[in-house]
Amino acid sequence: MKLSRILIAFVLGLVCLLGIGFVLGGVLIPAEKSFTQETEIDASAETVWKVLTEREKYTEWQDKLSAVKIIDENRWVEIVKDVGPIDFYFVRKEKPKTLEIKYATPSGVDGQWLGEIKPVSYGRTVITTTDKSIVKSWIAKIFMSMFFDIEEFAKDWNQKLKARAESLEKGSSKGKENQ
Template sequence: MKKMMTYLLISIVAIIAIVLIFGLFLPKERTFTKTAVLNSDVTKVFNIVTDFKNQTSWRNDVKEIIVIDNNTWTEVPKKGTAITFKVKQKVENEIFEIVIIEPKNFNGYWIGTFKQTKVNQTAIEFKEVITISNPFFRTLSYLFVDFDKTMDLYLQNLKQKLGE
């Protein structure tokens, strides 16, 4: 029994070491960008995206929004870890930039740019940059968190909200 426990302990330590070493070779920063042309006025699109207080009404991946103040909130997802954001820059109908302030094991920002291209047509670009310093968490994020899929879902939910 003692020998079996020793093998189990060595196996666990080896797995942790492999995950840690693998993480040392992964880039700390991950960037994801999505673009689209929406058949809606820029003001309407901008107002929906920047109205974080009401995002549970159209985003099917968010369980709850906890408002901290007019520029800070926590998104509680249906699956995963809650994330607290703070508005860094807001230029009406042009730019909306937010930064991640919690959890502390990663940081980053999200920036949306908006441009009216025609009457009732808006070009958008959403860019998310995530930085994970801890190599162990970095490996886990590559294995279990699909940021690209999350951004696709956000864009899909936004289009549904706009009736597209």
């Protein structure tokens, strides 16, 4: 009888400690995370702009998307595999230099993506991207910090952007050579 009380007290103490740790984690983890990266792309600024603004073709180069639903010229919804819908809208479009996008998820994560496109030589572009996410819920902060790395996500996304733009650029230059 005494052993079972000790065991119950131990389990309750452990559950309380885990609960306190969970709450402290939610309070202490920053709500906002940001990551900036420069990516060199062997394509013109116009080609990079085209890839970024042709939302209906995102599923061709972003394998985590199952669908894109265009709402209007500035708003769309991306259906992300294993995540669900994310609402996006263009905040600023300065062709072909600057593109700013904001997004919101049903789980309380808002974010912003800023792309600054600079031609550095003929057919070569550098894009500087800044990805920022703001998590509204302390529970979501814990899960986001455990399961989502914005830096890795941004690097992967930028590499896919680079591959897509470079493949389009090569395809268009081959077409010009054959004319």
